[in-house]
Amino acid sequence: MEKTYDPSKFESRIYQTWLKNKYFASRPDKNKKKFSVCMPPPNVTGKAHVGHALNHAIQDIIVRYKRMQGFETLWLPGTDHAAIATEAKVVGALEKEGLTKEQVGRENFIRRGWDWYKEYGNIICEQLMSMGDSCDWDRKAFTMDENLSRAVRHSFVEYYNKGYIYQGKRVINYCPKCRSSISDIENEYKEQTTKLWHIRYPLEDGSGEVVVATTRPETMFGDTAVAVNPKDKRYKNIVGKNVILPIVNKPIPVVADEYCEMEFGTGAVKITPAHDPNDYDLGLRHNLPMVVVIDDDGKLNENAGKFAGMDRIEARKPIEAELKKLGVLVKTETYKNKVGCCCRCGTMTEPKVSEQWWVKMKELAKPAIEAVKKGELKFTPKRYEKMYLNWLENIQDWCISRQLWLGHRIPVFTCKDCGFKGAFEEDLKVCPKCKSKHITQDPDVLDTWFSSALWPFSTLGWPNKTPELDYFYPTDVLATGYDIITFWVVRMVFSGLFFTKKLPFKEVVINGIVRDSQGRKMSKNLGNGIDPMEIVGEYGADSMRLSLINGTSMGMDISYGKEKAKESKIFINKLYNASKFVLANTEHMQIKPLSSFALDEKDKWVLSKLQDLIRSTIKNLDKYALGVASANLIDFTISIFCDWYIEASKIDLNSGNKESKDKAQNILLYVLTTLLKLFHPYIPFVTEEIYQNLPGHEETIMLSKFPEYNSKLAFKNLKFEEVIAVIRAVRATRSQYNIPDNKKVSINLLPLEDEKLFAENLNVVAKLAGGSQVNIIKSEPKEKSAKVVTSTCNAYLPMGDLVDEAQEKERASKKIEELKFEIARSEKMLSNAGFVAKAPKTLVDAEKEKLAKNKEFLKQLLGE
RNA sequence: GGAAGUUUAGCUCAGCUGGGAGAGCAUCCGCCUUACAAGCGGAGGGUCAUAGGUUCGAUCCCUAUAACUUCCACCA
Numbered sequence: 001m002e003k004t005y006d007p008s009k010f011e012s013r014i015y016q017t018w019l020k021n022k023y024f025a026s027r028p029d030k031n032k033k034k035f036s037v038c039m040p041p042p043n044v045t046g047k048a049h050v051g052h053a054l055n056h057a058i059q060d061i062i063v064r065y066k067r068m069q070g071f072e073t074l075w076l077p078g079t080d081h082a083a084i085a086t087e088a089k090v091v092g093a094l095e096k097e098g099l100t101k102e103q104v105g106r107e108n109f110i111r112r113g114w115d116w117y118k119e120y121g122n123i124i125c126e127q128l129m130s131m132g133d134s135c136d137w138d139r140k141a142f143t144m145d146e147n148l149s150r151a152v153r154h155s156f157v158e159y160y161n162k163g164y165i166y167q168g169k170r171v172i173n174y175c176p177k178c179r180s181s182i183s184d185i186e187n188e189y190k191e192q193t194t195k196l197w198h199i200r201y202p203l204e205d206g207s208g209e210v211v212v213a214t215t216r217p218e219t220m221f222g223d224t225a226v227a228v229n230p231k232d233k234r235y236k237n238i239v240g241k242n243v244i245l246p247i248v249n250k251p252i253p254v255v256a257d258e259y260c261e262m263e264f265g266t267g268a269v270k271i272t273p274a275h276d277p278n279d280y281d282l283g284l285r286h287n288l289p290m291v292v293v294i295d296d297d298g299k300l301n302e303n304a305g306k307f308a309g310m311d312r313i314e315a316r317k318p319i320e321a322e323l324k325k326l327g328v329l330v331k332t333e334t335y336k337n338k339v340g341c342c343c344r345c346g347t348m349t350e351p352k353v354s355e356q357w358w359v360k361m362k363e364l365a366k367p368a369i370e371a372v373k374k375g376e377l378k379f380t381p382k383r384y385e386k387m388y389l390n391w392l393e394n395i396q397d398w399c400i401s402r403q404l405w406l407g408h409r410i411p412v413f414t415c416k417d418c419g420f421k422g423a424f425e426e427d428l429k430v431c432p433k434c435k436s437k438h439i440t441q442d443p444d445v446l447d448t449w450f451s452s453a454l455w456p457f458s459t460l461g462w463p464n465k466t467p468e469l470d471y472f473y474p475t476d477v478l479a480t481g482y483d484i485i486t487f488w489v490v491r492m493v494f495s496g497l498f499f500t501k502k503l504p505f506k507e508v509v510i511n512g513i514v515r516d517s518q519g520r521k522m523s524k525n526l527g528n529g530i531d532p533m534e535i536v537g538e539y540g541a542d543s544m545r546l547s548l549i550n551g552t553s554m555g556m557d558i559s560y561g562k563e564k565a566k567e568s569k570i571f572i573n574k575l576y577n578a579s580k581f582v583l584a585n586t587e588h589m590q591i592k593p594l595s596s597f598a599l600d601e602k603d604k605w606v607l608s609k610l611q612d613l614i615r616s617t618i619k620n621l622d623k624y625a626l627g628v629a630s631a632n633l634i635d636f637t638i639s640i641f642c643d644w645y646i647e648a649s650k651i652d653l654n655s656g657n658k659e660s661k662d663k664a665q666n667i668l669l670y671v672l673t674t675l676l677k678l679f680h681p682y683i684p685f686v687t688e689e690i691y692q693n694l695p696g697h698e699e700t701i702m703l704s705k706f707p708e709y710n711s712k713l714a715f716k717n718l719k720f721e722e723v724i725a726v727i728r729a730v731r732a733t734r735s736q737y738n739i740p741d742n743k744k745v746s747i748n749l750l751p752l753e754d755e756k757l758f759a760e761n762l763n764v765v766a767k768l769a770g771g772s773q774v775n776i777i778k779s780e781p782k783e784k785s786a787k788v789v790t791s792t793c794n795a796y797l798p799m800g801d802l803v804d805e806a807q808e809k810e811r812a813s814k815k816i817e818e819l820k821f822e823i824a825r826s827e828k829m830l831s832n833a834g835f836v837a838k839a840p841k842t843l844v845d846a847e848k849e850k851l852a853k854n855k856e857f858l859k860q861l862l863g864e
Numbered sequence: 865g866g867a868a869g870u871u872u873a874g875c876u877c878a879g880c881u882g883g884g885a886g887a888g889c890a891u892c893c894g895c896c897u898u899a900c901a902a903g904c905g906g907a908g909g910g911u912c913a914u915a916g917g918u919u920c921g922a923u924c925c926c927u928a929u930a931a932c933u934u935c936c937a938c939c940a
Contacts, residue, residue: 004900004902005900005902189938196940212940213940214940215939215940216940227940259939259940260939260940261939261940263939264939264940265939265940268940269939269940270940271940272940276940278938278939278940279940337938337939337940338938383868383869384868386867386868387867387868387935387936390866390867390868390935390936391935391936394936394937482934482935483935485935486935486936513934517876519876519933550878550887550888551876551877551878551887551888552877552878553877553878553879555869556869556870556877557869557870557933557934558876558877559876559877561876563876563889564876564888564889566902567888567889569902570888570902570903571888571902573900573902573903574899574900574902574903576899576900577899577900577902577903578899578900579899580899580900581899581900582899583899584899585899627877627878628878628879631878631879631886631887631888634887634888635887642899642900643904646899650898728905728906731905731906732905732906732907734894734905734906735893735894735905735906735907736906736907738893738894739894740894740895741894741895741897741904741905741906742895742896742897770897770905822884825884829883829920829921832920832921833920834919834920834921835883835920835921836920837920838919838920838921839883839920839921840883843883846883847883
């Protein structure tokens with residue numbers, strides 16, 4: 001092994017070995033239990049961000065753990081075509097050549113899309129590899145693959161034929177930049193400061209006026225009414241009359257509708273049915289005409305008169321000027337509101353009436369709701385079930401059509417001659433009704449999430465009955481972020497239940513969002529994003545993984561910065577160095593069963609602690625408490641293995657006694673090997689690197705058996721901590737006397753109970769407390785000494801005149817105070833009748849015992 | 865407007881199906897001790913947001929309050 005820990009020297013080499021040996025591969029095997037996970041497909045043309053790093057660390061830890069436990073484990077990777085995002089990039093590339101979509105035509109455009117996928121599609125996968133993802137790359141899927149596309153068409157046709165898909169006119173959110181409709185969840189509301197324009201609409205009969213307040217003056221050309229609340233006394237007399245729409249000079253009616261809030265603004269609202277969902281509904285109720293004034297490109301159209309051709313937002317200024325000129329602008333005030341924006345490009349979306357394709361949701365949602373309510377589908381943490389249920393219980397129909405060219409084209413065909421219309425899995429060439437060949441296909445494509453919703457089964461071959469689908473489906477766990485529960489998790493669940501009659505997974509593990517070290521969301525605007533590849537380059541994938549997981553709890557947002565990766569690297573370095581020590585001392589060792597050795601107290605202690613660790617690690621991994629498990633592993637490594645066992649083992653290793661040396665070597669090897677296996681899911685590279693150098697190692701740590709609790713190596717009545725306590729107390733006293741660590745002193749031990757224990761550990765005390773010589777004494781020494789007390793053993797450091805009486809007194813009285821406090825506390829508890837009567841017996845007994853011990857201890861201290 | 869979450873050491877966060885508060889970093893003191901100075905030893909530092917309640921006992925359960933965060937709905 002290299003002298004210093006340098007992950008860049010071996011991480012990629014090890015990954016290549018794993019790949020080459022097909023350790024990630026998985027095949028249906030009826031003799032084994034399976035464990036399957038499907039990867040949330042990242043955007044094919046995207047790059048990994050720290051959110052991926054976190055999510056993938058979680059998945060890989062779970063998957064590696066299960067694989068080591070002997071499950072036939074499949075982690076199925078893949079990517080998503082992300083139509084809107086990719087189309088925007090291809091359009092951008094065309095623009096640079098001075099071309100438009102329309103100029104190159106649909107077919108060529110799609111070809112360019114594929115070129116794009118091919119050029120950039122592998123970047124993200126390579127990045128995931130460098131993070132250590134142990135997925136079965138041979139099964140890598142892409143939502144636009146032939147078989148996945150077949151799944152999309154198959155499911156569409158099934159929905160369609162069963163009446164779940166319909167075409168309908170509704171107000172939808174339209175992104176003028178992406179030139180497509182987007183669904184409600186893709187429409188994000190952002191706060192902005194704008195103005196509230198108060199505009200005067202004069203009554204047609206000249207008897208007065210109505211002032212309306214609006215945030216969107218540019219839509220006034222599409223106004224077809226002014227609405228007031230029927231209860232509003234101010235406007236009672238004018239309901240039914242007409243007002244004149246300024247600039248346009250057109251009469252429009254005043255209507256009464258509950259929708260208007262009397263308190264807001266002036267209590268009168270201008271109604272633009274074509275450009276606002278509420279106005280649209282109101283328009284339907286009152287039979288109002290619809291006037292479209294904004295075109296798909298976000299520009300005002302001919303209905304806006306002289307403002308035609310201007311951008312909807314830019315037109316506000318000249319419109320305001322015109323209103324002022326006409327004397328109908330009462331006032332403007334600054335106003336904060338929220339406007340819908342496209343989640344992909346951030347452009348303000350335009351509510352717009354149009355004909356779109358929809359999936360009826362109410363009925364599909366029902367079994368998905370039931371699954372969680374019955375406990376068949378579980379979320380970790382549980383609170384996210386509420387988010388899921390809340391969404392499904394208030395679900396709206398799903399707008400699945402997008403006005404794009406990239407993606408899965410809607411397989412609905414219409415006969416130009418007889419008007420026949422239907423959905424087909426194969427392209428329709430001849431009308432089944434009139435045999436005409438004049439067939440057209442719907443121009444729109446499907447929402448990207450439509451194909452993602454099929455992911456857990458389409459990737460396994462569905463709708464074909466493949467052995468993979470049969471064996472690996474349903475999958476076991478889905479790990480994803482809470483930000484896509486509504487986009488994706490919900491849709492996979494109802495799609496899975498509808499098409500396969502099974503839940504696509506049993507458990508959903510939700511991770512939080514990775515924020516910057518100041519707790520802010522990472523964003524391009526702030527420039528505070530962290531590139532995971534940079535972290536991997538600087539600290540290694542292992543450090544990045546551990547730092548993202550350790551000490552966190554599932555579902556919580558985490559603040560992250562390079563410092564954390566550095567901390568993890570420092571720890572891994574420690575593990576690496578400890579391993580180097582073990583390796584250096586076990587080179588030519590003989591491997592023997594631990595039962596063949598006479599174990600002393602420190603051996604029993606480390607082995608028992610290790611068994612506890614194995615048990616707790618399994619328990620925590622099973623409930624996805626990954627951050628707790630790793631913290632325990634790290635704590636054991638440093639505070640038990642390195643600080644005490646390794647140091648103490650040096651005595652046995654250098655004793656010259658072959659039996660002792662053999663024993664120490666075998667214990668060191670066993671503890672380290674076990675520890676590496678427990679750590680492997682978190683830090684796969686370095687554990688493999690070390691493992692490959694261990695005596696008696698197997699082919700790979702990846703496929704070695706995950707440690708199991710061994711009761712034969714778990715001992716009771718461990719006493720080594722009494723020795724530790726004495727060493728600690730001596731060290732503290734030395735520190736108080738400013739005796740540097742490298743200065744040896746003689747130490748006299750006066751055991752209070754177990755003389756044998758201390759007699760057996762004299763050399764341990766000498767080694768770890770800096771003793772030149774350590775002796776057992778039978779009574780208080782006459783020599784002037786610094787006195788060190790613990791509850792089971794006193795230690796005396798003979799220092800002659802260097803003994804500081806004042807300090808000795810202070811230390812003694814401090815100890816006495818402590819004891820008195822403890823005794824008072826115990827007595828108070830035990831004198832409480834309620835405690836004695838109601839607390840568990842073991843607790844009461846323990847308290848009694850503690851009290852008796854402390855009293856004895858105190859007596860002994862005071863007696864001197 | 866509806867819902868959820870967070871509040872613990874100077875900082876970043878763990879922990880708790882209720883039984884004496886933890887880690888890392890930072891700070892202070894002492895050490896290059898032959899795995900590790902990316903280290904070792906020692907030390908200081910917290911009414912576990914506030915107020916009530918349940919209990920023999922509350923950081924943990926319940927109820928209010930405050931601050932911050934997020935999700936959903938949305939008033940022109």
